[in-house]
Every structure is written in C-alpha cells, then in structure tokens.
Amino acid sequence: MDKSILIIGACGQIGTELTLKLRKNYGKNAVIASDISEGNEELMESGPFEFINALDYKQISSIIDKYAINEVYLMAAMLSATGEKFPAKAWELNMNSLLNVLNLAKEGKIKKLFWPSSIAVFGPTTPKENTPQKTVMEPTTVYGISKLAGERWCEYYFNKYGVDVRSIRYPGIISWKTSPGGGTTDYAIEIYHKALTDGNYDSFLGKNTKLPMMYMDDAINATLKIMEAPAENIKIRSSYNLAAISFTPEEIAEEIKNFIPKFAISYHSDFRQSIADSWPSSIDDSEARKDWGWQHQFDLEKISESMLRNLQVKFDEIKTQK
Numbered sequence: 001m002d003k004s005i006l007i008i009g010a011c012g013q014i015g016t017e018l019t020l021k022l023r024k025n026y027g028k029n030a031v032i033a034s035d036i037s038e039g040n041e042e043l044m045e046s047g048p049f050e051f052i053n054a055l056d057y058k059q060i061s062s063i064i065d066k067y068a069i070n071e072v073y074l075m076a077a078m079l080s081a082t083g084e085k086f087p088a089k090a091w092e093l094n095m096n097s098l099l100n101v102l103n104l105a106k107e108g109k110i111k112k113l114f115w116p117s118s119i120a121v122f123g124p125t126t127p128k129e130n131t132p133q134k135t136v137m138e139p140t141t142v143y144g145i146s147k148l149a150g151e152r153w154c155e156y157y158f159n160k161y162g163v164d165v166r167s168i169r170y171p172g173i174i175s176w177k178t179s180p181g182g183g184t185t186d187y188a189i190e191i192y193h194k195a196l197t198d199g200n201y202d203s204f205l206g207k208n209t210k211l212p213m214m215y216m217d218d219a220i221n222a223t224l225k226i227m228e229a230p231a232e233n234i235k236i237r238s239s240y241n242l243a244a245i246s247f248t249p250e251e252i253a254e255e256i257k258n259f260i261p262k263f264a265i266s267y268h269s270d271f272r273q274s275i276a277d278s279w280p281s282s283i284d285d286s287e288a289r290k291d292w293g294w295q296h297q298f299d300l301e302k303i304s305e306s307m308l309r310n311l312q313v314k315f316d317e318i319k320t321q322k
Contacts, residue, residue, distance in 0.1 A: 005031045006069040008054050008097070009076030011039030013181045014116070014173060014219060018073060021220050023047050032067050035076070040178070054097035061104060070111040071227070074101050080120055080143040081272050082182035087142040094146035102153060105163040113165040114227055117151050117239035119212055120144035121169060124278045131280035133241050133287045140278045151238040158237035166226050167239035171212035171283060173219050174303055176310040184275045188213055188252060191265070192307040195256050196315060200264040207250035207267050210281040214244040215298035215306070222294055229292040236287060243283035244296035245303075255304045 003026050010019045010033035020043065022031045028047030036053055038044055050063050054076040063069070076097050083090030104110050122131060123138035139145050147169075157163040172185025176192070187205050194201040222242055226234070247255075253265040288294040298306070 003030050003071060004067055004069050005071045005073065006060075006063060006067065007031065007033050007073045007075060008052055008060065008101070009035055009074065010049075011035040011037065011043065012075055012077075013175060013178045014170070014216070014223075015073075015075035016040065016043050016178050017175060017216055017220055018075065018223060019043055020046055021224065022073075025224070032063065032069065034063065054100065055093065057100045057103070060100055061109065064104065064109050069109075071113070072101050072104075072110050073114045073223075073227075074098060075116065077116075078143065079181055079183040080118075080141050080275055081184050081186075083143040083146075084141055084271065084275070090142045091146055094143065095149060098150045098153060102157045102163060102165065105165065106157060106161045111164065112227065113163065114223065115150065115154060115165060115167050116223075117147045117167050117169045118143070119169055119171050119279050119283065120275075121148040121151065121239070122278070122280050126280060128281045130282050130284040131241070132284050133236070141275055144278075147239075155238040164231055165237060166234055167237075168222055168226060168242040168288065169239045169283075170219060171214050171243060173214055173216055174307065175216035176307050176314065177216070184272045184279075185211055185213065187249060191249070191252060191256065192304070192311055195260050195263050196308065196311055199260070199262060200266070201253070202266045202268055203249045204268065204270045204272050205249050205276050206269050206273060207253075207265075208248050209273070209276050210246050210248045211276060211279060212243050212246045212281070212283045213303075214242070214296065215303045218244050218296045218298050221297075222288075225294060226288075226292055233292050235291050240288040240291075240294075241283050241285040242288055242294065243285040245299055246282045247300055252300065252304070255300050256308070258301075259304060259308050 034050040034052035078090040154165045
C-alpha cells in the first residue's frame with residue numbers, strides 16, 4: 001500500500017519540519033499538510049495544504065476520504081506555558097483532537113496514527129534523574145494532564161480496538177527553522193536568537209535548571225523511526241520515553257561563548273520556572289533504544305554550532321531582502 005499521509009497541525013514548530021522531511025522521503029503529493037492557518041513559505045510551497053480545525057471530526061474525515069489517507073500525524077496542541085493561560089481551551093484542543101483521530105482509526109479510516117506526548121506528563125513527585133519509563137506521574141500543568149490522559153486513551157484504543165497508535169514523550173525541542181511555540185523549554189531556542197541579535201539574553205529559567213533537550217533533527221528522526229518500525233516491535237502503546245542530552249541555561253550559555261566570546265546571560269525567573277521545576281532533569285529511554293533502535297546524534301556542541309550557523313544565514317537573508 002502506498003503511503004498517503006495527513007499531518008494535522010503542520011504549521012507548528014515540529015509539524016513544519018516533520019512535513020518537509022516526510023515529503024522529501026515519500027514525495028510531496030503523498031503528504032498533506034493541514035492547520036487552521038497557513039504556515040511559512042517553504043511549507044506552503046512544498047506540497048498540498050488543507051485548512052483543518054483539529055476539533056472538527058467531520059472535516060478531518062472528509063479530508064481523509066478526499067486523499068485516501070492511511071497515516072495521520074496529530075501535531076496540533078496548545079503547549080505548556082500557553083496552556084496555563086488558557087487551561088480550558090488547552091484541554092479541549094489537546095484532548096478532543098486526539099479522540100477525533102482515535103475514533104477515525106477505530107472505524108478503520110486510519111491505518112496508523114502518531115501522537116506526541118511530552119515530558120510534561122511527569123511531575124514533582126517523579127524521580128528527577130534518569131526518569132524511568134514506568135514511574136509516578138502527577139503532572140501539575142493542564143498540558144501535562146492532557147498528555148497523560150492522552151497516553152491512557154492511546155493504550156486503551158490499542159488494547160480494546162486494535163488501533164495502531166504510536167507515541168513518544170518529546171523532551172524540549174531546539175530548532176532554528178520556526179519560532180518558539182509557547183513551551184517552557186523555548187528558552188533554549190530564544191537564547192541563540194538573542195546571542196546573534198543582542199549579544200545577551202535574559203533567561204526566564206534559573207541558571208541551574210537542568211532539563212532534557214533534543215535537536216529537531218533527532219526528534220524528527222525518532223518520529224520517523226517509530227512509525228517505520230514493525231508493529232510487533234512497538235511494545236509500549238501509551239508513549240515511549242525519549243532522550244538525547246540534558247543541560248542548564250548556564251551550560252548552554254557557556255557553550256555559546258565558545259562561538260561568541262562576549263555573549264552575556266542574566267536570570268529573572270517567571271511563572272515558567274515552577275513548570276520546569278516539576279519536570280525531570282534526565283530521562284531513561286532504554287526501552288525506545290531496545291525496541292525500535294532509537295539513537296540520538298546531536299550533543300550540545302553540535303546543536304550550538306548548527307543553531308548559530310543557520311540562524312546567522314537566516315538573519316543575513318532577511319537583511320538582504322529589506
């Protein structure tokens with residue numbers, strides 16, 4: 001069966017790069033991007049696009065029929081920091097969008113489904129170091145609560161209806177291509193922007209706040225790898241722990257100084273500090289590495305070099321266009 005893929009929430013931070021990678025791998029016409037509004041120029045010009053409200057069951061079903069879709073990636077979500085400002089809206093979007101696609105899969109209209117969870121499912125009572133796959137999960141944000149509930153729904157639909165749903169718990173994701181999307185770990189993107197534009201950065205997290213992080217290339221590769229794995233290799237149908245590296249704002253600042261010696265950082269924690277404090281500082285992802293061969297490629301030095309190099313090219317192009 002030829003792949004026919006629908007990405008819901010394709011214009012977000014991960015969705016944008018996931019769409020481009022899938023189109024590169026399977027052909028532009030095999031991957032239908034969708035969102036409630038248009039994405040960046042590269043995304044919109046790279047292949048088919050449909051306007052979809054992730055809460056509209058009939059609309060999603062109609063697009064699935066139109067393109068004979070057999071795989072869906074549900075990337076639409078309201079992230080942690082934004083979700084705390086609009087908790088009811090965050091719950092509605094994060095929960096009902098998932099139930100829509102799970103029910104479409106239950107009806108046989110989707111053969112394979114990807115839904116991302118997050119380290120936000122963990123809470124202050126979770127072991128912080130090398131957080132195991134199965135552990136105490138008492139999230140303190142609406143984003144984390146919705147992701148934990150979503151994990152239980154995914155496993156339920158697999159066990160009860162045989163839905164082939166696959167999921168990974170993303171750590172903080174670092175990328176130069178798209179703007180931050182309202183997450184607590186977004187400082188690790190903003191800091192590179194400010195290093196190049198201002199030469200300094202005021203961090204909204206304390207200097208010793210250690211969090212699990214990952215470069216976008218690794219996150220995309222993990223997503224493709226779990227979706228391409230044989231169904232019998234996927235032993236966990238709630239969501240897999242996923243990790244690459246962990247670091248603090250102070251450590252990332254020191255790494256940036258290797259490239260920009262005069263870079264300076266200051267610290268003024270805001271409401272996002274309490275969110276970060278409730279999350280793990282490192283993750284045990286041995287189950288993902290064992291079951292479907294997950295391996296990361298980027299350490300902090302490689303991330304910093306790539307971010308600063310690509311952002312500088314991007315900023316120079318913007319100046320030229322002006």
